[in-house]
Amino acid sequence: MPVKVFGSPTSAEVARVLACLFEKDVEFQLIRVDSFRGPKRQPNYLKLQPRGEALTFEDGEVTLVESRKILRHIADKYKNQGYKDLFGPGALERASIEQWLQTEAQSFDVPSADMVYSLAYLPSDMPLDGKKANTGGFPSAGMHPAHRQKTEEMLQLFEKSRKELGKLLDIYEQRLDQEEYLAGNKFTLADLSHLPNADRLAADPRSARLIESRKNVSRWWYTISGRDPWKRVKELQRPPSAEAPF
Incomplete structure (x- = not known):
């Protein structure tokens, strides 16, 4: 079955x-x-x-x-x-994988999801200079008060998420300077668990800089996202009318 x-x-x-x-x-x-x-x-x-x-x-x-x-x-x-290396061959390897799985769940998942959520509401041409976001750069004339308030809330959420992710990815950058993958020299669940949200960040220029501006994180991302299993998941994510046979 x-x-x-x-x-x-x-x-x-x-x-x-x-x-x-x-x-x-x-x-x-x-x-x-x-x-x-x-x-x-x-x-x-x-x-x-x-x-x-x-x-x-x-x-x-x-x-x-x-x-x-x-x-x-x-x-x-x-x-x-x-x-066969997703969960490591021994207790030591598995402990490292578990550590990074917890880091993804506790420190990466929420701010990355929050950033994706906020970007769905924000202008596609919002500033990308890394400075504190504010509504000063966006036209507000004629904007409904409720819409203006929502935009301001999403800008605040974006900025908060950007700072949190930036600090975390700085740690990843250091780790990935020492190892090819988060838990060592092989792709594991520690890396796989990041794929969905990291994919969404990488797909939007407003958030992709978080990955692209860090040499080791960028190298790691393009390596793990290029694996055939993830490409197959991406095929399944296409609308049914455009989906490849499975």
């Missing part, structure tokens, strides 16, 4: 799991669930996930809903197939 993944491949949580399944050559069935359809969602899915979260993973009798727990499950259960 193949593994089942319920969710949208455009969700960061789902994309993280799909990348891991592809890395491990695990057969799976993707049941696309639109998180925004409310009562129209599949009844069977709502039995698994009553609150309608973005991701549900089934593997036999195992049902999980948190992407990083799912990564550990896949890498451990299917350790002898596909790419």
Whole structure:
């Protein structure tokens, strides 16, 4: 019985799991669930996930809903197939991977998601000089007060996220000056877990500078994002009409 993944491949949580399944050559069935359809969602899915979260993973009798727990499950259960270094060969390697997995979950995930969220509201030609964002550079004449307030809130969120990510990526820059990947000289779950949100940052010029301005982080990003499993996830993220056969 193949593994089942319920969710949208455009969700960061789902994309993280799909990348891991592809890395491990695990057969799976993707049941696309639109998180925004409310009562129209599949009844069977709502039995698994009553609150309608973005991701549900089934593997036999195992049902999980948190992407990083799912990564550990896949890498451990299917350790002898596909790419074999995702979780490390021993306790020392695994401890380093766990450290960086926690860093991604606790320090990278929220500010990167917040930045992507804020950019969805902000002008595509907003200043990119790295100075404190303010509404002075944006035309506000005729702007509805509620819209103006929302724009100001998003600018503040963008600036806060930029500072947090900048400090964190400075740490990554130092680490990646010593090692090819975060947890050592091989690609692991520590790197894979960053793919969905980092991909969104790299795709927007307003946030891509966070990666491109750091030589080692940039090298690391282009290496991990160029892996075939992630390219396959990107294929699944295309609209169905443009999607490649799977």
